[in-house]
Amino acid sequence: MISRRHALATAATLLCASAAWAEPTLGLAERRAIAAYRESRYPAQEKAIQEAAGFPVPVEVAWDQITLPGDAKYYADEGYFEKTIFEPIAAGLKEVGKDKMGREALQAKLKSIRIRFDEKTAPASNYPNGLKFDGGVLDVNWRPFSNVADFKDRVAAVVQVLEKNL
Incomplete structure (x- = not known):
């Protein structure tokens, strides 16, 4: 029969091991690739978002969340961040701000944009839920x-x- 202390120690070890496995850290390749992306390509994306908004809205990107382990070789692909995150935001802002009323509403109520990825809550395709x-x-x-x-x-x-919230 296993002692209670031994069972608790085993459970704690398994819990720590599964937590480490579930949330891998970014390796050097990912850190280098995201640093290169942030330096060479992201400034144009941020500028496009701000121009679409009609003012320099602060854009906060949780790089540690949207940078996925093992994907370093894809960061420079325009489909990785740009087509799936940054460009749709800019296009949506541009559509909302297509007239004076929209531009004024954006400037009056939009204080910042936060971009992140939480695997537990991000939608697979129902984008309004994200x-x-x-x-x-x-x-x-x-x-x-x-997608x-x-x-x-x-x-x-x-x-x-x-449009619902402005």
């Missing part, structure tokens, strides 16, 4: 490099959430 607008923050929780062809659906989701 968006929230609360306290002036547009929170975008979409998986990078997923790249769904560009129009993502844009429509951004427009829908913003």
Whole structure:
């Protein structure tokens, strides 16, 4: 018969091991690739988002969440971040701000944009479920490099959430 102390120690070891397995850390290849992306390509994406909004809206990207282990070789692919996250946001903002009323509403109520990926809550394809607008923050929780062809659906989701909340 196993002692209670031994059973608790075994359970704790298994729990720690499974937690480490469930959330791998980024390796050097991923850190290098994301640093290169942030330096060479991201500034144009941020600028496009801000131009579409009509003002320099702060864009906060949770790089540690959208940078997925093992995907370093794909970060430079325009379908990884750009077509699935940044460009749909810019296109949605541009659509909302296509007239004076929309531009004024964006400037009055949009305080910042937060981009992240939480695997537990990000939708596979129901993109409005990955968006929230609360306290002036547009929170975008979409998986990078997923369903790249769904560009129009993502844009429509951004427009829908913003128009409802502005």
